[in-house]
Amino acid sequence: MPIASLADLKLTGATRAHPLDPLTAGEILLTSKAVRSHSSSLPVPLERLLFNSISLKEPPKLSVLNYLGIVQDEEVKAVSSEITRQAIVHLLDSATARAFEATVDLPSNLHDGKRIEVPSVSDWVALEGAVQPSLQVEELLWSEEICRKDPQIAEAARAVGVEPENLYVDGWCISVDERFPNRRLQQCFLFTRLRPEDNLYAHPLDFIPVIDSYTGEVLTIDYPHMNGDAAPSSAEAHSSLPPRDRIPPPMEPHNYLHSELELDESGFKAREGLKPIDITQPQGVSFAFDGRTLVWQNWRIHVGFNYREGMVLSHITYDDGTNGTRPLFYRLSVAEMVVPYAKTTFPHHRKQAFDTGEYGIGALANSLALGCDCKGEIAYLDFDMCNRQGGVETIKNAICIHEEDAGILHKHTDFRTNKAQVARNRKLIVSSICTVANYEYGFYFTFDLAGSIELEVKATGIVNAYLLAENESKDPAHEVIVAPRIAAQHHQHLFSLRVDPMLDGLKSQVVQVDAVQDDGDVGSDTNFYGNGFYNKKTLYKTPTESVSDYDGRTGRMWSIENPNKQHPYSGANVGYKLVCPYMPPLLAKPGSIVWNRAPFARHNMFVTRYAEDELYPSGIHINQHPGGDDFGLAEWVKRDASIVNEDVVVWASFGMTHFSRPEDWPIMPVEMLRVHLKPSSFFQRNPGLDVPSSADLKSKLANGNTNGTSSSCCRS
Template identity: 40%
Template sequence: MSTNKEMKTATASTLNQHVHPFDQLTGDEIIQTAAIVRQAKPEVDLVFNTITLKEPNKQVMLSYLGWDTSKPRITKVEREALVVILEKVTMKCYEAIVSLTHNTLKSWTYMPDVQPMLTMDDMFEVEELVLKDEKVIQECRELGITDMSCVFNDPWAIARHVSHPGREKRLMQALMYMRTCEEDNQYAHPLDFVPIIDLGLKKVIAIERIKPRDSKYSRPTIPLQQHNFLPEFVGEENYRKDVKPIIIQQPQGVSFTVKGNEIDWQKWNLRISMNYREGLVLHNISYQDGPEKRPLFYRISLSEMVVPYADTNTPHHRKHAFDVGEYGLGLCTNSLQLGCDCLGSIYYFDAVFNDHNGQPVEIPSAVCMHEEDYGILMKHTDYRNGRAHTIRSRRLVISQIVTVANYDYGLYYYFYQDGTFEYEVKATGELNTHVLAEDESAAGMGTIVAPQINAQYHQHFFTMRIDPMIDGQNNSVQQVDTYTLPYPTGHPKNPFGNGFTSDYTILKDTKEGQQNACYETQRFWKIVNTDRIHPYSKTPVGWKISSGHTAPFFAKDDSLVAERAGFAKKTLWVTPYDENQMFAGGFYCNQSGGDDTVEVWANREVQDIQQKDIVLWYTFGITHLPRVEDFPIMPVEYCGFTIKPCNFFIANPALDVPPTNKKINHSVLAHENSSKGEGPKSCCSTKL
């Protein structure tokens, strides 16, 4: 029987069980929160920017979760909401803390000189008002466009505008495109001007034209050739005819269990939650090591990301998207489709956020969980007797997919049977494009992917916030470098010249905690607990973190993007835990000046990070020099990082994973009758 079907969907508001302190707010709680604020502040014309869970204090939760046994265990935790509010017209920002437990407004704080993130309501409003603006209509007429229903725009954060340097105005910029027909790919027809929008005034306050470089033309013509990828344009007759179905089945069901938002799989235990900003968050990750349940990570999330573009022409220098802090991965989450975004036996979790009126907005199937075969876990063949021992690997996949204007990102958390944890980004979607004049070049900062269509060079940086508790709350970070022995060939300590060794350095403070990847020494880092020594290696138990996707930050240190995205300058930052330091680009990232980032926190004062409650900020990413093959839609580009046990267990923790065989996995010989040529029943013959 095929189990390629949708399983029960978990929705927080419909679960008939106690709400866990880490669970996101339910739809009813969002309504309750908005009602409390309205009742307490009737004089304010409210716009609810965000209503989200205020996560409980960490020390309280360590007791609640059972990790802190130094005092009586806390069994009840107050349920609170954090609310970010804008006042209509003035765009003044306020923060409120609401107690849902006691049904009261606990605090109300005016936040001067900040702009909260941009919501989907903001995007839709900007898209509509831009198309009605007379200045925009006139620009389109000059380009030969008279039907405004063919015109589209991507509302972007403004970054920091030289004519409006402060944050007293809530601004956006609109990147303009057109379509030649319904469902046409708008990125094949970019326009050459950028409207600037004041959201408080709800109007376009300026138009910026993008002037051609080294061209005889003062303005480009708009390319009208179609470059499409949707089925109705490709045509069924043009699809490959040799693609045969692959069917993934689990006839005995899945190997994981779910209780609310708590997940058990193999020896892993964790909780997940969703919030408007980071999207998918992992909490309280532990591993069952024999009779001992060992704590590993208190919280892991994608804290911030930035996509800086290389083109120096104004206004392209403002194109550096902070997709977490400016738009919110949660708010940009897709509702996933069974059999398309996830294959196999699927378990979905829903998400719920709020609109500007304080009403809940539900995203069904926002998070997908399933199992995957992942090839060989381990294998050895004894050449003496021909006995082969093969164990296949399986991984648990927990994922979400977000769409931020042109780009789509698949965000995947993987758990493996040998204790490995991995995070992977699958970047796809469409390139951000810019129109060129007929005689204009990309000036060495982009690729012409079709006539007059320039895809500019850019980078993608992702900064994870990793809050560890490796066998306890206090941890340290070791830097591990491997290098050639300094002695020449023939030296008594290196007689044949083949020697190399490794150096383990504990990072002592926040100054030393700022490090970059190093190819020459194959550098990686270990999160260790120096209070617990491995009996064999005589080294602290730990988990190593590494990535094959680290890139230097190419923008100048004093550039606009570098000032705002200091987190991307280093591969690793280590800071003491501070509950107010959750986002590498600052809480109010939109239109920020870079004065509240992990770079600022780490350099404000030198702080001890040895055997403390610490946080790692780990950055990975890619430099994207677009290819013609990335257009009109980009095949997935992969990047990510891995954390795995390093002298933590007493031996390979996957020794007890049972062998598989063709009878279980139903493997057959291609183009052969399945009853022929069967060979051994098992990949791993036993003598039991």
């Protein structure tokens, strides 16, 4: 039977609550109540308070480590283990068009000292200037209602044959728009449909309204120029131009739902001949939970979730049998991402979606479906978050946890005896999938039997499409025509993986490792035959030195090491290496808007000293922030502080450059990106050596359907 929820899993003896557990529904309600009480007592009470987000404010790292007893460094033992349970709240007041940030102290059973019984606001800050919290889901949905009711938009839609009630809107953050300073903005990409479940992205409209997300006012309607026209050089110049000849939307259907394809009179027929592949675990799963800590084989992983990053894995440890439970990583998360588009003309340049910071990947998580998104014996975790009124919305099945066969773990055949030792690997997968308007992103953290961790990101969904006029040619430099009159613009998907290590202790350093030829020439004393090569190691001593890029010619990787402990055989520092070939450069030029706003994407590697409030490389509030060189990660790496044998954080930027294909239309086959964290001189020997050999007695020969039998190739 599939495991439907946490309640169906046997606990391994749940201990006290974990300090990084997400806020419960009850805590969210207590927080919103405390905030409303506080706001009503202000000198000027807030009349129309809206909750943008309520999430856990993570307690200090050293206090958490002391509380849990994972790391025994003297620096950890010196701090108090008392934990204050707190919520961080981002608020909007639509009456005054202002934003606020508040901290609420919550009742807690985590205190060693005095308990907090009644929630109270301990900090309240007004967010001044252009600072805007992320756009909330209900806010994005509101944009469709606004556009359908506005008379200017109705007139513009009817001019191309679309009635306003048939408008569909994807609200986007606007990046930076100098025409409307200090206003909370959405740019609205418009589409229509032939019928209720028709693919709306096949029918884009030729104008883009900009709305005030506080008041609902339509501030302007932008009409992108046609390819080949003289393009205005700025927003001001464009806004003074009258609308050019209008372009009706392409109305040929391009569907992906089979029920809709069957209505398109295209002769569509679903593929046949795919026989079921069943995944069964007749004895149940090999994992269990201790509270929200996932226990599997030698691993222990705390599974958190928040509205912004989605999954956050913390306090990752591994019991190697010889040395006991060993700490590996304090916290792993995808801390930010950006999707910049290549079209250079106004207003397409505003397409640069910071899906984590501007919207919240967690808030956009799917409710995963058993047997579809996740297959096999499954456990799910829900996620509670706030709505605009301060109530609770629950995303059911936001996280999927399951095991998969992972092929051969190791194998060797003695060719003299034809005897083999072969063990099969398996992986534990913790996953979540989110929908950001047209795109889907799947995030999969996987753990294997040999101590390795992998982050796999799967990109799918529907490419962002814009229309062309009947005889308009494409812009060959910046887009691809994927269907008649539908162009998909070039873009990138760039992610920032934040790695907070604790490899056998709090102190770490990072070494760049390159495979290079020996310096000696052929015929020299040091390299007479010319075949020498070695791994060149460069220790990063300061954050500035750490700013670097992937080099495929040298197979560049990065080793995160604890210099206070060495391997008994190799003599090397114990460590984990970060390996990733999916590291394209940010293609927008220095000084561009997205370059200024996405410092994490300018290079592939950064290392900084740990700081409690530095979780997001483009800052807490990236929405409409202009960025710059004194902003987020760009500022943090300027500090002239040693990162040798210190508590450090590793920021790895990875991703893909997407030149769309017609094969990506109307729905995109999955593109996969992977980042590996692999032990390097951390374990004394292969940590999977104790995995027994096994033969699957249910395996069959396809050419005769004969039951397979175990053979000498599987020995335990």
